[in-house]
Amino acid sequence: MESAVKQKVFAADLPSIERRLAEIEQLDRQHALEKGMLLKHVRDYDLTHGQWLRWLETVGIGERTAQRYIQAHEQFGNTTHASGLSVSALFDLIQLPPDINRSMFVSSPQPIPSTGERKLVTDMSRDEVREVVRAAREAQGLAKRKQPRTATVKPANGFSDVWGAxxxxxxxxxxxxxxxxxxxxxxxxxxxxxxxxxxxxxxxxxxxxxxxxxxxxxxxxxxxxxxxxxxxxxxxxKYVVKPDAQSLNGIIISPYEILGLNFGENDTAVRRRYRDLSKKVHPDVGGSELLFKLVNKAYEAHSSGRWFA
Structure with missing residues (x-):
């Protein structure tokens, strides 16, 4: 898988990548890592010319899903055994603590806390993968240890295992x-x-x-x-507030000032406002190329979370 992902030669133009993404959608699970590689290439080399989020919509991939594919490629692209993992397993495994060796983790049997059984990740159910990942995070203090469930929070339908139900x-x-x-x-x-x-x-x-x-x-x-x-x-x-202005594409301004919204507002409201503004300032309808670029940069800052770092 290493040579298939890391050394694969492909056309670097946008239409070729779009065609390849459509083909990958029909193939088996082992191509999830290749999808992450392609998406990373488009993003990192700005093949969409600042239209990353809009382009994702045209290929039917959500921004958060694209980020997970890219993370999966970055973490498991050089791991031979990862080719047999499902997309859902990969998305759960990217939450492992950063200092855990991904290659060793997926190639060695891991203990399942609830049963004590040791399994390869490729043989685990999704619930077992999540359980193992959570245990690894708890061991390093990245997640709070699960407390015994009390009657006041037990689901009314009688299920005792929330993941299972x-x-x-x-x-x-x-x-x-x-x-x-x-x-x-x-x-x-x-x-x-x-x-x-x-x-x-x-x-x-x-x-x-x-x-x-x-x-x-x-x-x-x-x-x-x-x-x-x-x-x-x-x-x-308490959390919907106006943030301090920062540099955005060389201009000291808050992305939320550009969008006419406040920091912390619902993603759907921000997305709706972005679409409305981008249509109004698009150069093809007599708008400004600079304003159009700023609107897109503002939305990318909100969606990626870079603004909050």
């Missing part, structure tokens, strides 16, 4: 809650679904009002306030 739990949510929970990072899904129903409803309402990055960074305080019954509006208002 996750699909059933999500199916019982309202359409609004389901859309919100599916937009959260995988690392937060279990925690939110483990909350008591009333608290979970408040947390999901807050998540719908904030950007995913702001919500993730403040999840502990948000859950604490939700558990105390604080209204979603009051909780969200």
């Amino acid at each position: 996750l699909d059933s739990l999500i199916a019982a949510l309202t359409p609004f809650e389901k859309e919100t929970i599916e937009s959260l990072p995988l690392s937060l899904t279990r925690r939110v679904m483990s909350l008591a129903p009333q608290t979970r409803t408040i947390v999901l309402d807050v998540a719908s009002k904030l950007s995913s990055i702001v919500f993730t960074d403040n999840i502990e305080e948000i859950m604490r306030d939700a558990g105390q019954g604080v209204s979603p509006h009051l909780i969200a208002s």
Whole structure:
């Protein structure tokens, strides 16, 4: 797989990469790493000329999914055994602590905490992969150790294992809650679904009002306030603020000033505003090339999270 991913020769122009991505979509799981390589090439060499996010829409790949494919390639592209991993397993494994040797991890049997059985990652179920990844993160203090479940937060339908019953739990949510929970990072899904129903409803309402990055960074305080019954509006208002201006493409300005929004606002609202503005300032309809570029840079700053580093 190393030679197939690292040394593969391909046409570096955008149309060729688009055709190859369409072909990869129909192939088996081993091509997930190649997809990450292609996406990384397009992004790193700016083949879209500042239109990275818009181009992702044309090839049917979400920005977050593209980032995961790229991370999978960067972490496992030189790992021979990774070619047999499913896309879902790769996306879970990129959350391993950074100092763990990826090649050794996937090529050696790993202990599954709940059963004590040792398995190769390629032979594990998705729940087992997640369990092993979480154990590795807990061991290095990157995740809090799971506390025994109490009766107050045990799902009402009787399931004791949230991961094992996750699909059933999500199916019982309202359409609004389901859309919100599916937009959260995988690392937060279990925690939110483990909350008591009333608290979970408040947390999901807050998540719908904030950007995913702001919500993730403040999840502990948000859950604490939700558990105390604080209204979603009051909780969200703490994080929707105007940020200090910084350099954006050489101009000292906040990306949210360009978009006419506040820092922390919901991703959907930001995306809607970006689309409206980009149509109005597009050079093809008499707009300004500079403004069009700034609008795209502002949206990329929001979506990538670089602004918050």
